[in-house]
Amino acid sequence: MKRVPLFFLAVLFCMAAANAQKKPILFQHVRVFDGTQVLINTNVLIENGEIKAIGPDVTADSAEVVDGTGRTLLPGLIDSHAHVHGRDKLEQALDFGVTSEMDLGDPARFVQYLKSQVGDDCASFWSAGPLATVPGGHGAERDPSAPTLVKPSEAEAWVEARVREGSDYIKIVYDDGSERGRNVPTLSKATMAALIAAAHKNHKLAIVHIGSLRGARDAIEAGADGLAHLFIGGHCDADFGQFAAAHHAFVIPTLTVHTAVCGPAAGPKLISDPSLGPCLSRADKDRLREEFPSARRGLSCQGQLEAIRQLKAAGAPILAGSDVPNPGTAQGASLHQELELLVEAGLTPIEALASATSAPARAYHVPDRGRIAPGLRADLLLVAGHPDENILATRNIVAVYKHGIENKRRRCRPGAAN
Numbered sequence: 001m002k003r004v005p006l007f008f009l010a011v012l013f014c015m016a017a018a019n020a021q022k023k024p025i026l027f028q029h030v031r032v033f034d035g036t037q038v039l040i041n042t043n044v045l046i047e048n049g050e051i052k053a054i055g056p057d058v059t060a061d062s063a064e065v066v067d068g069t070g071r072t073l074l075p076g077l078i079d080s081h082a083h084v085h086g087r088d089k090l091e092q093a094l095d096f097g098v099t100s101e102m103d104l105g106d107p108a109r110f111v112q113y114l115k116s117q118v119g120d121d122c123a124s125f126w127s128a129g130p131l132a133t134v135p136g137g138h139g140a141e142r143d144p145s146a147p148t149l150v151k152p153s154e155a156e157a158w159v160e161a162r163v164r165e166g167s168d169y170i171k172i173v174y175d176d177g178s179e180r181g182r183n184v185p186t187l188s189k190a191t192m193a194a195l196i197a198a199a200h201k202n203h204k205l206a207i208v209h210i211g212s213l214r215g216a217r218d219a220i221e222a223g224a225d226g227l228a229h230l231f232i233g234g235h236c237d238a239d240f241g242q243f244a245a246a247h248h249a250f251v252i253p254t255l256t257v258h259t260a261v262c263g264p265a266a267g268p269k270l271i272s273d274p275s276l277g278p279c280l281s282r283a284d285k286d287r288l289r290e291e292f293p294s295a296r297r298g299l300s301c302q303g304q305l306e307a308i309r310q311l312k313a314a315g316a317p318i319l320a321g322s323d324v325p326n327p328g329t330a331q332g333a334s335l336h337q338e339l340e341l342l343v344e345a346g347l348t349p350i351e352a353l354a355s356a357t358s359a360p361a362r363a364y365h366v367p368d369r370g371r372i373a374p375g376l377r378a379d380l381l382l383v384a385g386h387p388d389e390n391i392l393a394t395r396n397i398v399a400v401y402k403h404g405i406e407n408k409r410r411r412c413r414p415g416a417a418n
Helices: 086-096 109-118 152-165 189-201 213-221 238-247 255-262 283-288 302-312 332-345 349-355 358-363 391-395
Strands: 024-034 038-047 050-055 063-069 072-076 075-084 100-104 124-127 170-174 205-209 226-228 250-252 380-386 397-400
Touching: 063 391, 075 391, 086 100, 086 109, 086 397, 109 124, 124 302, 170 189, 170 213, 189 205, 189 213, 205 213, 213 226, 213 238, 226 380, 255 302, 255 332, 332 349, 349 358, 349 391, 380 391
Parallel strands: 024 063, 024 072, 075 100, 100 124, 170 205, 205 226, 226 250
Antiparallel strands: 024 038, 038 050, 072 380, 380 397
């Protein structure tokens, strides 16, 4: 089997012994999205950083009581495609209810340092480490020291080096930029396939960055576990969804960043959002206003919308990812926008919520989160309203809990984000 549980060191990701939740918390009369379905007017008890019990009759005499009337309790959100450039970005993600970040490419030393700094005041963090790419290819164009390869025979040693460095999964670049009017060196199909095989031999997921429909099909055919992005272009093969589902591949569409590629960019809308806008810094707002130069070339992203409809119909896993900090994105906030765009593309609100909770937890093999169930981590997001009916309600954040500890959300205090 090519999917194997993803191993990680708990001490690097939760530091629970020193910061464990001191007092039980009881959410009363709350609407619950448990990762797959909605429970109406129920109670949820969390204790020692875990979900203890769920049900309308659950009580606890010594618990701190949180009134859930008119509110919905969700699993903490998971960003399936991010690039985390500092501990402050993990803190910012948590302020927006993103309790877990899947980093899809950063230098090994930086990743190792960042993992050592993670605690309950910031999002949990996994990373691919360096990207598998060729010299001068995407991921190495501005870093001549990045580890690269060019031949299939180099794949196994390259992957084994990343495993020794602590990569949690392998990210492979198979994109020559042609769909965006560029000419960028990239891996051959044979080398990509060798990297996927080496990743699986080392019990790691293989996630492939693609830019074209042909590239997507090549990667899936070669055994990729998932696609980072959907493709640029106006066309989608009629069988693409079934093809992906038959190969058990998940897809991270990153619609938010693609609006900055094809236009019109969605990012600026977050600046005026009454719930998220006040939490954004000036730097966040400047980044949200940016777009890729290609947005002025009349590129089309319509093919990916058809792909999402097909993937949904075929039952292929769709994962929400923001691809921050690319132009048009902001850490944490953009995942809420990704959910909105996924709904506009045809997912129901419940399917979109699953794409940022239970679906990525399952795809990345982190079974202790992504759902609200007894025994799982108390990584939780409490919002006002019913996001299972109106996806924009995920932005009405009342409280965020990491491992049972309520986050202070410092960036969302009056004046903090200026």
